[in-house]
Amino acid sequence: MKVKTQVYRIDSGKPSEKAVNAASEAIIDGKLVVFPTETVYGIGANAFSDAACREIYIVKGRAPDNPLIVHVYGIEEALRLGRFRNRDICALEKVWPGPLTVIVNGRGVLPDSVTAGLDSVAIRCPDSSFIRKVMKKTALPIAAPSANISTKPSSTKGEHAIGYFKGKVPVIIDGGESDYGIESTVLDLRSFRVLRPGAFTVEQIEHAFGRKPILGRLAEGSRSAATMISPGTKYRHYSPEKPLFVYEGGIGSINGILGKFAGRAAFIGSDESCRLLRGSQVKTISLGPSRSIRKRVHRMFGSLIELDSMDVSFGVIESFPKDGIGYAAMNRLKKASDHRSFKDSEGLQKLVRNI
Numbered sequence: 001m002k003v004k005t006q007v008y009r010i011d012s013g014k015p016s017e018k019a020v021n022a023a024s025e026a027i028i029d030g031k032l033v034v035f036p037t038e039t040v041y042g043i044g045a046n047a048f049s050d051a052a053c054r055e056i057y058i059v060k061g062r063a064p065d066n067p068l069i070v071h072v073y074g075i076e077e078a079l080r081l082g083r084f085r086n087r088d089i090c091a092l093e094k095v096w097p098g099p100l101t102v103i104v105n106g107r108g109v110l111p112d113s114v115t116a117g118l119d120s121v122a123i124r125c126p127d128s129s130f131i132r133k134v135m136k137k138t139a140l141p142i143a144a145p146s147a148n149i150s151t152k153p154s155s156t157k158g159e160h161a162i163g164y165f166k167g168k169v170p171v172i173i174d175g176g177e178s179d180y181g182i183e184s185t186v187l188d189l190r191s192f193r194v195l196r197p198g199a200f201t202v203e204q205i206e207h208a209f210g211r212k213p214i215l216g217r218l219a220e221g222s223r224s225a226a227t228m229i230s231p232g233t234k235y236r237h238y239s240p241e242k243p244l245f246v247y248e249g250g251i252g253s254i255n256g257i258l259g260k261f262a263g264r265a266a267f268i269g270s271d272e273s274c275r276l277l278r279g280s281q282v283k284t285i286s287l288g289p290s291r292s293i294r295k296r297v298h299r300m301f302g303s304l305i306e307l308d309s310m311d312v313s314f315g316v317i318e319s320f321p322k323d324g325i326g327y328a329a330m331n332r333l334k335k336a337s338d339h340r341s342f343k344d345s346e347g348l349q350k351l352v353r354n355i
């Protein structure tokens with residue numbers, strides 16, 4: 001069904017009252033709102049409304065067994081939804097608001113459409129002025145997954161979210177670019193295991209909680225890991241329409257390898273790596289300077305969306321360093337590429353033959 005969408009453009013640091021009021025009214029009315037957060041854009045509803053949360057699944061095309069993250073104003077609100085140990089509350093006081101989602105046992109106050117019937121709940125306190133104002137005004141927790149159609153790359157700019165949801169939800173808030181451009185980290189506080197690496201790094205978890213989290217194959221992005229712990233991890237994710245391959249070899253060889261595919265391939269990488277392809281017919285998408293890993297990760301999802309609009313038959317993306325926020329980016333790339341990576345010319349030829 002076609003919905004009339006009102007788009008509000010805001011300064012994400014100082015959102016207009018008009019936009020806050022429109023979003024708050026929609027949430028109270030049981031409607032959906034697409035809004036910016038510091039990680040990526042979210043598509044949110046009143047977390048206590050079963051009907052509104054069901055609508056999120058329909059609009060996103062999301063599998064019904066993939067639970068939603070509930071956004072709260074602060075620790076006090078979190079304590080009403082889930083059961084926390086005192087030492088974890090102390091750590092979260094240092095971390096929130098911020099890009100860390102935690103899984104705890106629920107108190108049974110949220111509808112099954114939020115938790116997908118699990119006895120656990122995922123909770124995060126976002127550091128984004130707009131959604132904080134809406135939560136304060138409505139005094140409601142907001143269930144919100146990332147604002148993308150399921151399987152597609154997440155929205156890191158208003159225009160991405162508008163592209164996905166115009167005509168499908170009544171209110172879209174365009175706050176420009178998200179700060180991080182990658183989703184929150186999901187940490188299960190019961191097992192102290194990272195279920196999804198994200199904007200809050202493993203190093204930051206260790207610093208805040210005083211111990212190292214368990215990483216394991218789920219955090220690495222493995223397909224075969226124990227997916228029942230976090231149902232969402234078993235689905236195809238973050239994928240452009242065009243086949244994507246991750247380049248894990250030495251960057252000095254990139255021209256020699258991709259030259260043969262001029263006209264067919266697009267390369268996504270650092271400014272410096274893209275410069276190596278100057279003079280060849282290979283199209284490039286520059287993510288930013290090689291030294292600025294945060295900037296490059298920030299533009300990653302946007303580059304996957306851009307790849308789909310290019311007249312090429314596949315994309316090749318340069319891998320990221322495997323620590324800090326690069327660890328989270330590699331988790332997304334493994335899924336976006338369906339675990340297809342190569343190190344040399346032969347490896348790429350094999351992948352291209354199978355497209």
Ligand code: AMP
Nearest residue numbers: 067068120121122145146230231232233
């Ligand atoms: P997104 O769809 O981007 O909002 O991601 C939310 C992630 O959190 C998905 O991978 C979900 O499977 C995961 N998640 C949400 N609630 C739970 C939960 N109760 N237990 C484990 N994982 C969860």
Ligand code: MG
Nearest residue numbers: 145146154183
């Ligand atoms: Mg998502």
